[in-house]
Each structure stands twice: as structure tokens, then as C-alpha cells.
Amino acid sequence: MKKAGEVVLLWLLILFIQIAAGEGYSPPGKPTNISCRSPEKETFTCWWKPGSDGGLPTTYALYYRKEGSQRVFECPDYKTAGKNSCFFSKNVTFVWVNYNITVVATNSRGRTFSDPVDIDVVYIVKPNPPEEVVVNVTEDKDWPFLQVSWKPPKMADTRSGWITLIYEVRLKLENKNKWEELSAGQRKTLQIYSLRSGGTYDVQVRCKPDHGFWSEWSPSSRVKVPEYLPQERSMWILIVVFAAFILVIFIWMIYMNFHSVKRYLLPPVPGPKIKGIDKQLLKSGKSEDIFSSLVVSDFPPTTSNYEDFLVEYLEVYVPEQRELIMDEGKDLQDDSFKTENSTCDNDSGRGSCDSHTLLTDKGGGDKEDGQQSDPEGSQAEVDTKSQEEALEEELLACSHENVQSPNISNEEKVKSWPLFSPLPQYSLSPVNRPNPPKTGKQHCLSDSLFTPNSLSSYFTQPGPSTTKGFRSNYWECSFDHKQSHPLHPQSAAHEHLQAQNDLNTPHVDYMGVPLDVHVLNVRPSEYVEVQRVSDEDGVLLHPVSPSQESSRTVSHQTEDYSRVRMVNNDNGLLLLQRDAIEEEKSMCPYQEDVVSRASITPTLQNSATGINTALPILDESAASGYVDTATMFGLPTY
């Protein structure tokens, strides 16, 4: 019981103490931020920031101690400088002496010391702002400037040199925010130039001791600068007028020389120039005329009547050496021959001038066949375009198809020559000059492989040794007429043939030259010239370069010998019948040595001119007059 009472009392006591303690009474907080300033290096003032007062009235006291002495002094004046401050008068202010200042806060609960602060008066000087700032605008009307003058603060004794001040001026326009600061040193006046005409300025001044703090800025002084820049409108008007005048002159100059300027800036683009094409024709729109120079007029054959293409006979051009043979041939086939001697014309085929038509016209089957199929003697004049590139691409095959049977397979209903390669052994190979005399038949023929109905085409490449001089390749075709009867009658016609018809071994005798380009002037149509007929079986063909052809396009309508009209790209020689002469273009016989030659111009594949000459060789003998030259002719090269 007692214990409980004591415990209760104890508890109550503890509570009471706690309550008493919790009332909020506490020692004051520590004063902070003690700062001192001296305006003139003769007196100074210190301020502090009081801490919490702990709920009780708190008093503050400032104590200081000078260096070298332990004696503590208290602040002499708490009032002059306001609350929480201490003012040190002149009597107690010593320069070059360190003061150690401490502020003590005291209340009933206790006292609190602040952190001590060491100060030296020399280094805490912050003067008052300069006074009597006067800003004048000079009377100079042309270029006015500002004259700023001021006086040092009253308290600062600069006169005796006790304190040395330096000044700074700043100014800004009335409605702007940026100040421009200028240093004035120790002077008390300053001139400011480069003012805006008609602007209003605000000017302020401040000062600083040589070792101390800047003072506050003085109050602004406002001043207005008069308008001194002349606002001359007339000058601007003059400038504008002058510029306009110059602009007008410039435009006029450009206008006068518009074309030359335009040409200078935009040079004309050169137009296309293609040989053979006339621009005017292009503009006129006559497309037919345009392409006239590009087109072989005879191609494609407008008449679809192949009957016209039937060749009754083949004109073979035989060189003079073989005149004898020719004569013989003449006797044999005089009715079939047409004396060609007098019928030489410009556009005749090569053999047209001097060669006799060996072949009779259509009547004789055998004869004609023989004639026609006489590959050797007959000169197939085929207007072909021979071009080198065409030659290389495609060989004229001396077709020799044997078309004995009238039903030669051609669907074309053309008579095909039964041209046979005389010697199977002869492969398609270019004939070399030295070789031929013996071999004779090197001609391109492929011979035995052929079946009469087959149009096998051989493409023989012209010999690589084709010289430049020769635009055309020579084919030497030897037709083997062994097979065919029709060849026999033509053997007589071999007179035209260069090769010895009678000879078993065709003697290939090339008059290599003649094919100079000029001579072989043929029209766009392709020519195959039988250069020579070697043996009965071989016909030497040589293509005629098309370049010459074009210039000598002549239609021979008067010729009644058959010519090889064209050579099919695949294989055929198109031999024209007599009637079909008009469509035929023969090339002019070579004037020179070539004249006597019978030449079959090989047909080549379409030349660049794009003419695809299909020359089915017509075989009179057979139903088909198709001579497959491609297969038969090899290309001798020189």
C-alpha cells in the first residue's frame, strides 16, 4: 500500500517534471551570421541573426576581444544601428587590429554562444554610394555626349587620403534591361559617347575602396539625348530613284540581248544526225521517205506470188579464160542463151554483161534444172546484201540440196536447184588459194549430207583471212552434179563458169581481187556471185558487199537470165526467173577483171539494213527451185 503510494507519487513527480520540461522553455538558439561593415574605415557596425529564443525573453550581448589582449569588451552601442546590431564608434575602432567578436544569447534557461568572428576593419569597408550624381548633355548639337559627375560619399575621407575610392558608372536605355558598365577609376567625372539619337538614359554610380566592397548603386539619374542624326528623307528618295533607274537599264540591256544571253546560259542541244535520215522528212512526217534510204526497196517482197521468183535459169558469169567453154555452152544451149554481150547495162549482174545465160527459160525441166541446178556453171546472181558482219554471222550455204525431185520439200514452192556438193569429202571450209587448184572442190559444199528434200543449211564462216580489201567473202561452191542430170546440160553452160566444168576437180580459180568494193556495187539486195565454177560441180561464189550494191541498184528487167535473187538466211539462194527480172537487181559486172566472171553473190543474213532476204533458190528442174547455197558453199578466204 505504501509502496504503491510511493510509486504513484514517484510517477506523478516524474510526470510533473516532464510536463514542466515540456512547456517549451529552453535555452536560446545560437546567434548566427555575424557580419560587420565599416562605411569609412573609422567606425563599423556588426549585425547578427538571432536563433530561437526558446520561448523566453532572450537578450543578446556582443563581446569582443582585440588581438594581443585577453581583455573582453562589450559592445558599447546596441541601438544606433538598429536591432540585433552593435555599433563601434571611432573611439573603439582601431584599424589594422583584429577583433574577435562573439554574440551571446541569454534567457532564463541559459545562454548560448555564437561562433566567434575575426574581423579587420581595413577589409570590411563598404562605403556609401556616391552622392550628387549629375548627368549633363553637352551643348554640342552635332554629336552630343553625356557628362556624368558625382561626389564621394560624405563619410569617406578621401581628401586626406585616408581612404581611396574607385568609381564605376552604368547606364541603360529607358526601356531596355541591359546595363552598360563603365569604369571611371578614381576620377569623379566621366564622358559617355555613342549615344542613341533621341534616346533616354538612366545613369548610376557606385564606388569601392581599394580593398573592400562595392557600394550600392546611386539612385538613377534620367537624361534625354536630343535628336542629332538628320532624318533626311530626301536622301533615301534619291537612292531609291537611282537604284530604280539602274534596274531599268539593266532589264533593258537584257531584253536587247535576250537571245545571246539565252544562248549563253542555255546552249542549244545539238540535234541528232544520222546518215541517211533527213530531219526535214522527220518533221514532215513522211515516214516512208525517211526510211527509204534504209530500206531495200525490194524487201519484203510485195508480191507474194512466188511464182515470180521462179528462176528458170541461172546466169553464170564466166571469166574470159573460159570463153571457150562458154562458147561451147552457147552452142549447146543457144536457145536458152541469150546473148548477153550486148545487154550489158549498169545494173546488170556481174555476169549479165559478158555472160551468156546458160539456162533456158522455163520449159526445160532437165535443162532448166540442169541449168538452174548447175551450180557450177550457173551464175547465180543473187542480189544479196553481203556484208561482212552478215557473212560472219551466217554463212551462205551453198545449198545444194539436191532437188532433183521436183518435190523438193520446200514449202515454198520454189524451184530449188539441185545443187550437190560434188565431193563429200570436202567439208565446209574456206578454200585456200594455194590449195584449190588441186583440190578443186573445196567449196563450201557439204554435199552428201544433203538430201534433196532437206535443206540443210550449213553455215560456213568466211575464212578468217578475209582481207580487208575484200568486202565480200568468197564462197566457192562446187556443186556436185554427179547426181543430177540437170547439171549436165549445164555443163555446157559451164562456159560461163569459171571452174572447169569438165574437170573433175574443180579448179578454183579465184580472181581474188575483183571484189573491190566499188566494183561490186550492188543495190541493197544481196548478191551472190559465182565467182567461178570449178569443175562441174563447184561454183565459186562470193558475196558482194552491200555497200556497193546500194549505189548500183538497178533493176534489170531486160535480163533474161536468172539470177540468184537472194539467199535465205537459212539456206537458200533465190534465183530469179527470167520473168522475175524486174524484181531483180543485178549487180553490175565487175568492170575489170571481174567482168568475165560468173559470180553468185552469196546471200547473207540480213545486213544491218535489216533486210532479210530470203532467197529460196528456185529449182526449175524440180518442183522447187530452191538452191540451198548455204549448205554448199564454203567460204574461201583470201
Add this chain to the structure above:
Amino acid sequence: MDRAILLLSVMCLGVSSQPITDSQRMFSIAVSRVQHLHLLAQRFFSEFESSLQTEEQRQLNKIFLQDFCNSDYIISPIDKHETQRSSVLKLLSISYRLVESWEFPSRSLSGGSGPRTQISPKLTELKTGIMLLIKANQDVPEIFTDTSNLQLAPYGNYYQSLEADESLRRTYELLACFKKDMHKVETYLTVAKCRLSPEANCTL
């Protein structure tokens, strides 16, 4: 005759005014040199202080009060009133002594960067200049005796303080004292110059 007297008086004035102008010029030179030295001292001190830790700075502040500068034996006016009351010659002599007292210890100023070694020769030059000024303004022989008395112990407290063991504290004290003394000399010379200037307002 009158003209001769007039001429003579003018010449005398001209002659007499010359030393003043010379003195002014020399004062200007001396003041500028002292200002430069004071700036140097300020820079050294600030560099030293910035190299210290904050804690050390507080301790040094406390320590500083307990020690003395080596030039404390030189009695110098410490307020404006006293300074203005002193004569020019006294101010010059005090300045001279102050500069002289630092001539030797300035060599031991260490720490930081900058031309520490240039301080001593500059002090020497300044001392020479002040001596010239003293001689120029010395027209009262009695002052000379005063200065001689004061020269008895130029390095009075210096050797005492040499025994301090803490080099860091010593450096701090040296720099602080040096800065204060330079400012003193600058102030004295400025006041003396202004007092000698013919104009009432000393604008320097």
C-alpha cells in the same frame, strides 16, 4: 631694382617649388610600389588560405590572435585621427621601418606559386625610395634622432617567433602580417602624399 627683386623672388619660388614636385613624383612612385606589394601580399595570402582545409582555417584564425606579428614593436598609428596627427616625417620613418623589418623575413615566405623571390628586392627598392623621401622632407633634425632610436631593434620579435614549430601556422602568420604591414605603409604614404600636395583635395 624692383624688377631685380621681382625676378629673384620668382626664381626662388621656382627653385623652392621644385623639390615639392619632385617629392610628389617620388611619392607617387612610392605609393604605386607599395600598392603593388600590397596586392602581392593579398594574393599570397588568399592562395594560402584557399589551399587550407576549412577546419584548419578556423584553427588558424584562433591561433593568429595569440601570436604577434614581428613588427608589432613598431608603434604606428592605428586610427585615422592618430595618423593625421602624425607628421609626414614620422609617417615616412615608420614606413621605412616597416619595410625594413620585412626585408629579411620576406625571403622565407613560402608556399603557393608566384614570384616570391621578387618581394625582397622590391622591399629593398621601396626602402631606398622612402629614404630618399625622408631626406627630401627632412628639414627638422630632431626627427632624425627619433628615427634613429627606433632603429635599435629592427627584428625584435622575429627571432622569438622563429621557434614556432608548426610551419603551417607560421606561414599563415607571416602572410597575414605581411599583408597588414603593406597596407599600413600604403596608407601612411598616401596620407603623407596628400598632405604634401598643394591642392586641398587629394585625389591621388
